[in-house]
Amino acid sequence: ELIGLVTGPLTNFALALRLEPSLPRLLRRLVIMGGAFDYRGNTTPVSEWNISVDPEAAAEVFSVWGAAWGLEDPAHLPIILGLNLTENIAMTPSLLSRLATAAGGPSSPMSVLDDRGTRSSSSNPLIR
Known part of the structure; x- marks a missing residue:
């Protein structure tokens, strides 16, 4: 069972999803280091670098993730570790x-x- 770990921008993962749309079903879990949730950003006061450098890729990953299950509820959702966790x-x-x-x-x-x-x-x- 594979666990995906993304510690940078989601660009390459979004490209991987284009090549293999069923990737969310193939992974046991996806963990993403990114985002700033109720926490100051590291790029702007409200944005975190991994997401802000390629917001289109982040949006694509999040929308494709749910679509991989069709009409079923996703078996698992990505775990997003924001700056509030990764900096502490x-x-x-x-x-x-x-x-x-x-x-x-x-x-x-x-x-x-x-x-x-x-x-x-x-x-x-x-x-x-």
């Missing part, structure tokens, strides 16, 4: 250790004193 979460060694334990692949404890770029030793490839 930091991947700390402590959080990484908690995620590794939850994923069933604990790693040796990491520290903020580790050299920059030090990778986790977790047996779980996603955590590593």
Whole structure:
């Protein structure tokens, strides 16, 4: 099962949907980093860069997503992580250790004193 993760403008994802209109049904989930919801923007006072740089692509993704199910209700909707979330979460060694334990692949404890770029030793490839 594939999970789509978009951390930039939705341009390429919109193009992918044009090539494969059933993509929303093929993905288990879609997570998008974008938008500013009841939060100040980072491009203008009210807009976030990933959406504002290509608003047409964002509109296309959101409209095509629902259309992929025809008359049925969508089985799942994209998860949109706005600036209010992405600017307030930091991947700390402590959080990484908690995620590794939850994923069933604990790693040796990491520290903020580790050299920059030090990778986790977790047996779980996603955590590593």
